[in-house]
Amino acid sequence: MSLLAVEDLAIHFGGVKAVDGVSFEVEAGEVFAIIGPNGAGKSTIFNLISRLYEPTRGRIHFDGADITALKAHQIAPLGIARTFQNIELFDHSTVLDNLLMGRHIHRRTNFVQDILFLPKVRREEREHRRRVEEVIAFLELEHYRGKHIAGLPYGVRKVVEIGRALALGPKLILLDEPASGLSVEESQDVAFWIEDMRRDMGLTVLMVEHDMGLVTQVSDRVLAVANGRPLALGTAAEVQADPEVQAAYLGTGDAA
Numbered sequence: 578m579s580l581l582a583v584e585d586l587a588i589h590f591g592g593v594k595a596v597d598g599v600s601f602e603v604e605a606g607e608v609f610a611i612i613g614p615n616g617a618g619k620s621t622i623f624n625l626i627s628r629l630y631e632p633t634r635g636r637i638h639f640d641g642a643d644i645t646a647l648k649a650h651q652i653a654p655l656g657i658a659r660t661f662q663n664i665e666l667f668d669h670s671t672v673l674d675n676l677l678m679g680r681h682i683h684r685r686t687n688f689v690q691d692i693l694f695l696p697k698v699r700r701e702e703r704e705h706r707r708r709v710e711e712v713i714a715f716l717e718l719e720h721y722r723g724k725h726i727a728g729l730p731y732g733v734r735k736v737v738e739i740g741r742a743l744a745l746g747p748k749l750i751l752l753d754e755p756a757s758g759l760s761v762e763e764s765q766d767v768a769f770w771i772e773d774m775r776r777d778m779g780l781t782v783l784m785v786e787h788d789m790g791l792v793t794q795v796s797d798r799v800l801a802v803a804n805g806r807p808l809a810l811g812t813a814a815e816v817q818a819d820p821e822v823q824a825a826y827l828g829t830g831d832a833a
């Protein structure tokens with residue numbers, strides 16, 4: 578059984594059919610990419626899966642459960658973490674604190690226990706820090722641990738956002754354009770991390786990305802969408818060779 582199944586998903590904003598009948602399944606351990614020209618509906622698909630948007634029709638299943646009617650705050654505890662196209666971090670907090678915030682859904686102590694700093698609280702705190710330090714080591718963020726987000730280069734902030742999603746300890750990570758705005762070297766790092774996430778952490782990755790080099794390097798399967806509609810599904814090479822995909826990209830050259 579697939580880890581994520583999206584069935585006939587649609588959302589219409591007034592007359593705009595942002596997503597209109599998209600179905601796909603992501604297998605556990607797979608790296609699955611969604612590509613498409615600007616305005617194709619890719620981020621909207623992420624917002625539907627994250628339950629930020631209500632679908633006009635369709636169903637979303639995750640790990641055997643129907644999550645279509647869940648609220649956004651119920652998604653992370655199930656094991657779905659995401660990054661955003663426009664980085665959403667706390668600018669005036671440190672890298673460490675931002676990553677620790679990614680752990681808040683696992684907090685099992687209450688306010689009074691926290692104030693008294695009971696042994697249970699200390700144990701939990703140690704566990705959160707241990708997990709966050711693993712993420713810092715994995716993404717090679719040691720140098721930035723105590724630095725405020727606001728003062729960091731764009732490429733590092735993007736990595737911290739991936740880190741915050743990883744700190745949550747998800748089964749599925751949704752990466753919204755992880756390579757956008759990055760240098761060639763930084764994009765290559767992202768490619769290695771995605772491969773390691775799958776191999777070392779057993780993660781399933783669903784990503785939206787324009788950089789076809791990255792998509793080709795890391796994806797098992799690719800879904801191309803345009804105007805909210807699915808165009809082709811297959812390997813990166815198959816999808817890029819599809820005449821409908823090429824026609825959708827005419828003028829942008831993105832998929833070439």
Ligand SMILES: Nc1ncnc2c1ncn2[C@@H]1O[C@H](COP(=O)(O)OP(=O)(O)OP(=O)(O)O)[C@@H](O)[C@H]1O
Binds near residue numbers: 593619621
């Ligand atoms: N909240 C909203 N209200 C109205 N229209 C929206 C909303 N969100 C998205 N849209 C519209 O839905 C369509 C798909 O947008 P979406 O951001 O999903 O595209 P995308 O494929 O992610 O594009 P890009 O690659 O440029 O990020 C666009 O026409 C967009 O204007």
